[in-house]
Amino acid sequence: MSDSEEQVQIKDYSPQSAVHYASQIALQGAAVGLVVSTIQNALGKHSHGALGVFTRTGGTIGFFAAMGATFAFTEAAVANQRRKNDALNGAAGGCAAGFLTGIKNRSLPMALGGCVLLGGAIGAFDYGGQLGGNSQLSKEEKRQRFFKTPPKPLVEQGTSE
Numbered sequence: 001m002s003d004s005e006e007q008v009q010i011k012d013y014s015p016q017s018a019v020h021y022a023s024q025i026a027l028q029g030a031a032v033g034l035v036v037s038t039i040q041n042a043l044g045k046h047s048h049g050a051l052g053v054f055t056r057t058g059g060t061i062g063f064f065a066a067m068g069a070t071f072a073f074t075e076a077a078v079a080n081q082r083r084k085n086d087a088l089n090g091a092a093g094g095c096a097a098g099f100l101t102g103i104k105n106r107s108l109p110m111a112l113g114g115c116v117l118l119g120g121a122i123g124a125f126d127y128g129g130q131l132g133g134n135s136q137l138s139k140e141e142k143r144q145r146f147f148k149t150p151p152k153p154l155v156e157q158g159t160s161e
Helices: 003-012 018-043 047-053 059-082 087-106 108-128 137-145
Strands: none
Touching: 018 047, 018 059, 047 137, 059 087
C-alpha cells in the first residue's frame, strides 16, 4: 500500500471512545438479555413468580450485557490502534465475545471455538458490508451492477428497402 492510500484511510478514520461505545452496547445487550430472560422465565415451570426474571434467569441479562460490552470495547480499541475501519476490527471483537462464552462455561476448547466461530461470522458480515450497512453506491449504481448489460451486436443490422 502506498503512502497516499494510507493517508486517505487515516483521514477517513475518526477515533471513538471505546468505553463510551462499550457502555452503549452493554445497555442494548442488557435490554436484549432482559427479553430473553423474560421468555425463559415465562416458559419455565417454577414458583418464583414474575421476579424469576431477575432471580432465576437474571444471569442471562448480565451475560448479554457483558458480551455486548466485550465486543464493542474490543472492536473500538482495535480500530483506534490500527486507525482503520475494516472487517478485522469486527472479527477481533467477535473473537473476544466468543471467547467469553467459553469462559462462562469453563471450557477452553469452547472458548477457542467461540472465538473462531463468532469472530469469523462477524468478520465475514463486516467484510460483506451487511452489518455496517454503509454503502457508498447509489440505488441506480447497485441496479446497474446487478443486472447484466446486453452485449452489443457484432454486426449492426440496418433497415434494407
